[in-house]
Amino acid sequence: MTYIFKPKDDIESPNKLYYPGFHFANDSQFKELHCREMCELELSKGSLIKLTNSDGGAPVLIFAVSKDNEDAASLLSTHELPPTKPNYHAFNTSPLLEFLAPKKGAIENISCRSVFDETTLAGDSYVIRCLDELTLFLALPIQENSIEKGGGGTVLIEHHFKGSSESHLPKPLGKVRQEIHIDSGTGQSYEVKAGEYIQVIDIEGRQCSDFMAVSHSALKAGKERYIDSTVTRTMVHRSYPAPGLCDKFFDQDMQPLLAVVQDTVGRHDTFGLACTARGYEERGFPGHVNCSDNITNAYSAYGIQPRKAWPAINFFFNSTIDMHSNHLSSDEAWSRPGDYVVMRALQDLICVSTACPDDIDPINGWNPTDIKVRIYSEDSNIARAIAHRPFTESEYNMTVESAFHPRTSALTQSFSVARDLWLPNHFEATGAIEEYWACSQGVTIQDMSALRKYDIIGPDAEALLQLAMTRDISKLSLNRGFYTLICSETGSVIDDGTLFHIGPHLYRWCCGSEESGRQLKSLAEEHGLKVWIKSLWSAMPNLAIQGPKSRDLLAKLLFVQPTQPLLENVKWFGCTIGRLYDRNGPLFMLTRSGFTGELGYEIFCDKESALPIWDALMKEGEEFGITPIGSEALEIKRVEAGLMIAANEFPPTVDAFEAGLGFAVDMKKEHFIGRAALERNATAPKIKLVGLRLQGNEIPHHGAPIFIGRNQIGTVTSAVRSPELEQVIALARVAIEYSPEGTVLEVGSLDGYMKRQVATVCSFPFVDPKRERARA
Structure with missing residues (x-):
């Protein structure tokens, strides 16, 4: 959850900028x-x-470190709070350990204070003042025991700066070789070597920066060989124009010049022209x-x-x-103070970056500002990541590796983004079809984090759940547990998921999005x-x-206490709390x-238990030919199973019945949203979700139109x-008359x-229509 608080007058900036739904302060940043x-x-x-406890009941631990790697608790307004001894296994200590390592500092020498406790209510806040630099x-x-007793939480951090606008600059991602400040309305050239990284930073937010690179x-x-939009679009199979960046950028000889490594914004123009004199x-x-003249001037020294x-x-x-008229337009940028893009040079390059001077269009918020460029050495090893924002107004989280990544990455290089995580597409020794058959005939393991x-x-x-959810x-x-929905007042599906009752007054909701x-x-x-909604993220x-x-x-590795259901008694949508092998093994929740x-089944565990559980499953699974998928x-x-997902079968404009989810709606309930x-x-009803069996082997894309003669009567989901x-099979929404x-x-x-592909309406699930396999 993200709550946006406006600061009090005594810390209000006179030149604050606002963005609809988000507090766009020049002197503050937000983080979850x-x-x-x-x-x-x-x-x-x-x-x-300012710390705001979004979920309530979650303590926040505070560590302050001076420039000399000494304890700096006395420099915070929290210094009068009593020190506490933290459980270092309960959170990720890596940032602090990495900070202390260069000067051989010890984490035990940094005192810890705690704010908030189990009595803290959702929305309670605490303000900390910094007395000196630290x-x-x-x-x-x-x-x-959060697995069995519940837990989690989210805290919103609102950081109000006292200093220059460059306080918004993100922490360096590696070894900085060169830092270049580009004043508003100017452009500068710079050279990078193959393997080095280029970080272009929007210092104050909503500021366009044009970029060009020459081999x-x-x-x-x-020969002049530079980033070519037509070649790039062809090589990466990307249409123009579209928000966002291509994975790589190529020159006229189809040679790769740059690869995108990180992007915190997700909306850029690839490619239009830099602004020109004629345009003004x-x-x-x-x-x-x-910017075009600024690029020309910056490149003039190179001939x-x-x-x-x-x-x-x-x-x-x-x-x-516009998808209907193909009209190209632009609006205020999505970038916020400190947002950036990182690219890796794939050959030696001469680059130019600008800080766009456009003050007559919304693209720079009618207020052009400065740009910062950092060049990092080749050995910086900056990880690939893109921003994940649960909501438009949220602070971004960069995609990270899941707790199982050390094992999955040894088996495949093919990963894609799933919300804020990198998860495998397929595994190199098998491939999707072999993995499919393993799931149908044997046993598979998949990271669903x-x-x-x-x-x-x-x-x-x-x-609360009776009010929010469609089942009793x-x-x-x-x-x-059972599968259920959260709907809006219009009956459209906000989210779907599985709800488990795991203790008195305790439910665990496993769902698709943070909107829940x-x-x-x-x-x-x-x-x-009187309820806590605790995010486990x-x-x-x-x-x-x-x-x-x-x-x-x-059955070979599950141990349960007498107070929990045995494996053979866990029926479809049942759950139990178990351990690995014996009463001292790692704890996890097992759901059918x-x-x-x-x-x-699905296993939900603590991060520290993830690898031991994976290893045990793979070891014991050898007998059954276990296959990662x-x-x-x-x-x-x-x-095949006729299972629906958001955006495909139930976009925001489709209600639960139209999405084929009527089985998860209990109309005998007197009231739910x-x-x-x-x-x-x-x-x-006007439309219905149906199955289609198609002639031929072409697989239609999501959104492909369905016709009777020349009249469109539905779409493939x-x-x-x-x-x-x-x-070839498909799920599709069609007019009720043709269902x-x-x-x-x-x-x-x-x-x-x-071009038409003949399809016949059928029921679904396509395979095992009575779901006898899952119920076995």
Whole structure:
């Protein structure tokens, strides 16, 4: 959860900028601290830190370190709080240990203070004043026994600076070889060697920075070879224009010049022109300084030919294209103070960066500011990452490796982003099809840690969930769960997931997005309910153990106490709390659930237990031919099983019945959010989710139009080729008039009219329609 607080007048900046839904202060930054995490803040004298306990009941640990790596607790307004002895296993100590290491400092010599406790309410705040320059480390420990007793939490950090705007600069990512400050309305050239990293930083936010790179070796040979938009689009199969960056950038000889390593914004222009003199002249501003001339001037020392219009990567330039008219437009940038892009040079380059002077368009917020460029040495080894923002107004979290990454990365190099984590697409020794058959015939293991988990705790937990969710929570016994939905007042699906009742007044909600937490919190506050909604973020990684031999595998390593259900008594959507091998093994929650349509289980564990549990499963699973699988195989199994996902089967404009999720809606309940709309819509449905069996082997894309003659009557939501059925199958939304089984439709491509694929409406699940495998 993110709550935005405006500071009091005594720390208000007179030139504050605001962005709808987000407090865009020139003198402040926001950051979310999640359970088990530690963050690092550089403070100057007079800086203020406001901590807001978003979930309640979560203590925050404070460590202050001076420039000499000495304890600096006396330099904070919290110095009068009594020192506490932290449990270093309850949070990630790496940032503090890495900070102390160069000067051989010891973590035991840095005192710890604690603010907030188990009585803290959601929304309670605490302000810390810094009395002198220091480095502050804040940690949010995970509660003991959180697997079985619930836990988690989120704290919002609001950092008010006392100093220059460069206080917003992010911490260096490696060894800085050169730092270049580019004043507003100017451009500068600089040279980088192959393997070095270039970081372009938007110091104050919403400031476009045009970038160009020329091959040094080609220039020495008398040829000008630079980033070419057409070649790049062709090589990376990326259309123009689209927000965001390409993975690599190429020159006219199809040689790669740069690779994008990190991006905290996600919206840039690739490629338009840098602004030109003509562009300003035609709008009545002759002589206006422009980026194309600035690039030409910066390159003049290298003998590079001048151009009236330079192509460029327009960092932080928020371009968009209307999907109906193809009209290109732009608006205020999404970048915030300190946002950046990092690229790795793939050959020696001569680069130019600008700080765009445009003050007549919204792209720079009508207030052009400065840009900072850092060049890092080749040995900096900056990890690949992109920003994940749960909500538009949230501070970003960079994608990180999951707790199981040390094992999965040894088996594959193919990863993609799943919210804030890198998770495998497939494994190199098998591939998606072999992984698919392993799940159908044996047992598989998959990292599913991107699943969001919330613990709902307190005397009004059931009342809140009854209000928010579409099924009757009062029917849920201890150690039982079910699939359910959270809907909006219009009946559209906000989120779906599985709810488990794991203790008195304690439920665990395993879901798809952070929007669940925001909705639950909003309802609790609106109705004055006594309940905590605690975000576990990534502090509880989880594995899916799926396939007909999954129970046999788990029987070899699961130990449960007499107070918990035995493995053979955990029925479909049941759960138990167990340990690895014996009463002293790592603790985990085991649920009989999954997303494959097969007999399967999921394991939810602590981060420190992740690798021992993975290793034990792989060792004991050798007997059953255990196979790690990735997202590609899972997608095939999901569609075969007729399981829906957000954005595909249930976008925001589609209600629960239209999304095919009516089985998860209990209309016998007297009240839940969205019930009235669903009741109204159910009397006269307009569309229905159906299955399609398609002729031929072409797999239609998501959103492909479905026709009767020349009239579009639906769209494909998900499609795969089923190895078991040896046929292309799809889930699709179609007009109710064409939803009966056996109806013959056509899926269109080439604008929908020039090429058609015959499809027949059928029921789903496509495989195992009675779900007998999962219930086995």
